[in-house]
Amino acid sequence: xxxxxxxxxxxxxxxxxxxxxxxxxxxxxxxxxxxxxxxxxxxxxxxxxxxxxxxxxxxxxxxxxxxxxxxxxxxxxxxxxxxxxxxxxxxxxxxxxxxxxxxxxxxx
Amino acid sequence: xxxxxxxxxxxxxxxxxxxxxxxxxxxxxxxxxxxxxxxxxxxxxxxxxxxxxxxxxxxxxxxxxxxxxxxxxxxxxxxxxxxxxxxxxxxxxxxxxxxxxxxxxxxxxxxxxxxxxxxxxxxxxxxxxxxxxxxxxxxxxxxxxxxxxxxxxxxxxxxxxxxxxxxxxxxxxxxxxxxxxxxxxxxxxxxxxxxxxxxxxxxxxxxxxxxxxxxxxxxxxxxxxxxxxxxxxxxxxxxxxxxxxxxxxxxxxxxxxxxxxxxxxxxxxxxxxxxxxxxxxxxxxxxxxxxxxxxxxxxxxxxxxxxxxxxxxxxxxxxxxxxxxxxxxxxxxxxxxxxxxxxxxxxxxxxxxxxxxxxxxxxxxxxxxxxxxxxxxxxxxxxxxxxxxxxxxxxxxxxxxxxxxxxxxxxxxxxxxxxxxxxxxxxxxxxxxxxxxxxxxxxxxxxxxxxxxxxxxxxxxxxxxxxxxxxxxxxxxxxxxxxxxxxxxxxxxxxxxxxxxxxxxxxxxxxxxxxxxxxxxxxxx
Numbered sequence: 001x002x003x004x005x006x007x008x009x010x011x012x013x014x015x016x017x018x019x020x021x022x023x024x025x026x027x028x029x030x031x032x033x034x035x036x037x038x039x040x041x042x043x044x045x046x047x048x049x050x051x052x053x054x055x056x057x058x059x060x061x062x063x064x065x066x067x068x069x070x071x072x073x074x075x076x077x078x079x080x081x082x083x084x085x086x087x088x089x090x091x092x093x094x095x096x097x098x099x100x101x102x103x104x105x106x107x108x
Numbered sequence: 109x110x111x112x113x114x115x116x117x118x119x120x121x122x123x124x125x126x127x128x129x130x131x132x133x134x135x136x137x138x139x140x141x142x143x144x145x146x147x148x149x150x151x152x153x154x155x156x157x158x159x160x161x162x163x164x165x166x167x168x169x170x171x172x173x174x175x176x177x178x179x180x181x182x183x184x185x186x187x188x189x190x191x192x193x194x195x196x197x198x199x200x201x202x203x204x205x206x207x208x209x210x211x212x213x214x215x216x217x218x219x220x221x222x223x224x225x226x227x228x229x230x231x232x233x234x235x236x237x238x239x240x241x242x243x244x245x246x247x248x249x250x251x252x253x254x255x256x257x258x259x260x261x262x263x264x265x266x267x268x269x270x271x272x273x274x275x276x277x278x279x280x281x282x283x284x285x286x287x288x289x290x291x292x293x294x295x296x297x298x299x300x301x302x303x304x305x306x307x308x309x310x311x312x313x314x315x316x317x318x319x320x321x322x323x324x325x326x327x328x329x330x331x332x333x334x335x336x337x338x339x340x341x342x343x344x345x346x347x348x349x350x351x352x353x354x355x356x357x358x359x360x361x362x363x364x365x366x367x368x369x370x371x372x373x374x375x376x377x378x379x380x381x382x383x384x385x386x387x388x389x390x391x392x393x394x395x396x397x398x399x400x401x402x403x404x405x406x407x408x409x410x411x412x413x414x415x416x417x418x419x420x421x422x423x424x425x426x427x428x429x430x431x432x433x434x435x436x437x438x439x440x441x442x443x444x445x446x447x448x449x450x451x452x453x454x455x456x457x458x459x460x461x462x463x464x465x466x467x468x469x470x471x472x473x474x475x476x477x478x479x480x481x482x483x484x485x486x487x488x489x490x491x492x493x494x495x496x497x498x499x500x501x502x503x504x505x506x507x508x509x510x511x512x513x514x515x516x517x518x519x520x521x522x523x524x525x526x527x528x529x530x531x532x533x534x535x536x537x538x539x540x541x542x543x544x545x546x547x548x549x550x551x552x553x554x555x556x557x558x559x560x561x562x563x564x565x566x567x568x569x570x571x572x573x574x575x576x577x578x579x580x581x582x583x584x585x586x587x588x589x590x591x592x593x594x595x596x597x598x599x600x601x602x603x604x605x606x607x608x609x610x611x612x613x614x615x616x617x618x619x620x621x622x623x624x625x626x627x628x629x630x631x632x633x
Binding site: 003007010011012014015016017018019020023024027028030031032034035037038039040041043046047048049050051052053056058059060061070073074076077078079080086088089090091093094095 | 205206208321322335359361364365366367368427430433434436437440444451452453454455456458461462463464465466467468469470473474477479482483485486487489490491493499500502503504505506507508509510512545547551563564589
């Protein structure tokens, strides 16, 4: 079954990248088809595996401050900044809905 | 000098003063310049390399080298952070990003006195199996220009474009593999998530080692799939790989996924003995599309082990054909998560759009990622949607356990090492390769390598022979978790048996005069 435009739009909002053109949507369809092969495997009674190191204890180091004070270094790579702040455009403004957008998905 | 191997030749030469670190560095740098057409390097760190070489020279003069790696030129894949040096991941996303720190593995190399000559080219964000999808262009396999390949190519009329015959280097660590293969450095770091170190190693005729997950620190390696990524090691011989492994492995407090067991660097025996070993041949690795040449080579290799007294048996890894599907889901899911950090605010490319935070993020990401990366992010997000989570992501995690269990059963039954092909065929000409899209290619090419990443096992590509067209073909050994010593011992034995020929490149001949003329055939015949 094909993916609905609603889901495609939802994905674009979640991922904040766009499909750009029909090729992008095709690609997703093919990816889903490919992944569907997983359903041929019988996994009854099998636990999902998060990590190959699941039998070991995760390493926790002591709660000591050993490094830091690198504000200047880190700020060097930001394009827009003021003093020690990264400058972002205003937040809490949702992206335009599909109908209001000028994207490829509008026409599909 | 540039053709020598690390352990036996170059290090000894440096210690005995036959060549100085500065000379060695300069030779490598000029070789990089004359092999620029390979496009193996994104950044050549000429100034810092010469400085490092100078420091190294001072240490040698005092008789106090830091170790075997002191003064040795190395290259690092451009998805490892290197302080003060641009790190791009071959993407517009990170063009101009100057790392504020060194990845742990880079720091370890520098602490041992290694000389960093440059950052190597890759597929954008390490996604791909050809090193053809980065913004700096594709990497060319040095063997395309070897005498061996040129002799076997059908004679073409002069009017035909000889340029279009070059073959791919494999990926995604193609730049690193090409750099080692063309003698511009003695060892290179790659990364391996689905075969990204072993695949280009096979195509470029070099040794490519994927260590056990958890052995080497990933701190500073820009992540693709956190549960499968490992730094990979590319060298011209197995001994060198063991050497580099020795200086990189071990617990890192900055990477909590590194195991805490103390790592003991090892030297491989001079005369490895495989007569007491059990070699497994997984029948499912006779995958559709496997070239008859490689099949024959695989068979011959099995016979070699048999004649040496090893026990060679056919084994079964029943879920092999699902591993690529499983990988596809888990990889895209983890990628969707890992790529979320690229929002333009703290580093990297930032769009001029400033109506709102969300629209700035969206525009920045739109502008910075290529189609492959975007495709994986969108697929990953699809599989992680609430309505799909159980059916795809969790299902894939369950299949992952089945795959890991397959290996567990085989190793548990007494098999020490598995012998399989690394790739389905020799390197394809670039024009052929780009006829299919990235995902299809990756699905085809990763088939033999990525199950090892699923299970976290160590695996190594050893160059085995030249194909009929004069291109390298390698075979893969997969070992038990954390049994790198045994794995590399088997690999070394095999390497000695097959005596893979040295690449004959015009450019290198012109550069290589002096010290090593008589020694260059010491390790290879």
